[in-house]
Amino acid sequence: MTTRMKVSATVIATFAFGLPGTWASEPNDLNISLEFEVASKTFGPLSLASLSRFSPPTREALSAHKPFYVAGVPVTWPSQYFALPGRTRGRAFISFAYDNAGLGDTQRQFLHATEGLFGTEWGGSPLPQTYTPDDDPNAPQRLLLYAVSLEDAKAMARAYFRYALESWRSDVNEQTEQIARLEQSMAVAREQIDELDKKAASSEQALDALKRKVPYRATKEATEAIAELDQMLNAAQVDIAGIRARIEAIQDYLRSGRSPFSEAIRQRLQGMFVEESIALQGAQAREKMATQLRTNANRFLDLTQALDEARINKNRRDQQVLQSQTEIANRRNALKRVMSQKPQVPDGAIPVYPVEWTE
Numbered sequence: 001m002t003t004r005m006k007v008s009a010t011v012i013a014t015f016a017f018g019l020p021g022t023w024a025s026e027p028n029d030l031n032i033s034l035e036f037e038v039a040s041k042t043f044g045p046l047s048l049a050s051l052s053r054f055s056p057p058t059r060e061a062l063s064a065h066k067p068f069y070v071a072g073v074p075v076t077w078p079s080q081y082f083a084l085p086g087r088t089r090g091r092a093f094i095s096f097a098y099d100n101a102g103l104g105d106t107q108r109q110f111l112h113a114t115e116g117l118f119g120t121e122w123g124g125s126p127l128p129q130t131y132t133p134d135d136d137p138n139a140p141q142r143l144l145l146y147a148v149s150l151e152d153a154k155a156m157a158r159a160y161f162r163y164a165l166e167s168w169r170s171d172v173n174e175q176t177e178q179i180a181r182l183e184q185s186m187a188v189a190r191e192q193i194d195e196l197d198k199k200a201a202s203s204e205q206a207l208d209a210l211k212r213k214v215p216y217r218a219t220k221e222a223t224e225a226i227a228e229l230d231q232m233l234n235a236a237q238v239d240i241a242g243i244r245a246r247i248e249a250i251q252d253y254l255r256s257g258r259s260p261f262s263e264a265i266r267q268r269l270q271g272m273f274v275e276e277s278i279a280l281q282g283a284q285a286r287e288k289m290a291t292q293l294r295t296n297a298n299r300f301l302d303l304t305q306a307l308d309e310a311r312i313n314k315n316r317r318d319q320q321v322l323q324s325q326t327e328i329a330n331r332r333n334a335l336k337r338v339m340s341q342k343p344q345v346p347d348g349a350i351p352v353y354p355v356e357w358t359e
Contacts (some may be wrong), residue, residue: 061113334350
């Protein structure tokens with residue numbers, strides 16, 4: 001005679017899926033192997049008449065596709081990545097099982113129609129979604145995964161662990177990738193700091209050399225000097241233009257011979273030519289000096305600005321490195337926590353119970 005596990009007659013499919021899976025210590029190992037045993041005990045009896053609390057589509061689906069098997073998956077610690085009653089992972093697990101568990105068409109129809117009786121269907125329900133075997137009070141509590149066939153029950157159990165392990169591996173990969181990104185960013189920042197140190201040292205050296213040639217020590221003084229030198233340059237250029245025009249007029253007059261003039265006039269014109277030539281050299285010298293002084297003033301401003309920018313950017317990169325170091329430490333702690341929460345695949349056989357239905 002078969003011994004029955006007595007459960008409330010209104011209990012029906014808590015989770016209706018499974019996941020193939022077990023990992024070794026490495027996150028990339030997806031070779032999951034589970035053992036199963038068909039239990040001698042039956043689960044039930046369950047009655048369709050007791051399903052009035054469910055929506056009409058759900059009742060119709062249960063009537064058309066009665067789950068005749070239920071896998072009792074052990075609820076083990078750590079359980080962070082397992083889909084359990086009241087957790088938001090339930091819907092994601094349903095979608096995963098539907099698409100990836102290799103379920104039969106009838107089982108997929110059952111899941112699609114009932115949404116696995118997961119989440120909203122069971123919100124606030126007093127019905128048990130887990131159980132502890134009566135014959136072993138020390139056994140782990142088990143999660144009920146319903147299926148329309150024995151093979152679907154096994155597939156759902158495998159999918160259950162595979163989903164948990166893939167979710168865990170996704171978090172491991174995310175933390176690992178973020179750590180690598182931060183380390184790469186920090187390495188680039190350190191290279192930039194070296195370049196900025198070199199730029200600052202070069203600018204400071206050039207600025208110190210220039211300060212020996214210019215009378216000012218602040219950017220305001222250099223800016224004021226540039227304004228004065230611009231006025232001097234404008235005046236010198238105007239003078240040069242006038243002097244060149246007078247020289248050209250004297251030369252044209254001496255070469256033209258349009259009207260006779262005395263030797264005294266010729267000598268006077270030649271004297272004027274010499275005077276204007278000397279004046280031109282003086283104006284050009286003023287222009288050259290003003291240009292050089294303005295160049296030095298602009299160079300002073302450029303070097304000062306380059307030095308300030310290098311120091312500011314270096315401070316920013318230093319802060320970036322410090323922030324990256326802090327975030328890397330946080331990410332490594334998070335990765336350590338995630339690694340400690342790796343879902344464990346049971347060593348023993350997972351029981352699959354036949355479900356008894358009453359008309």
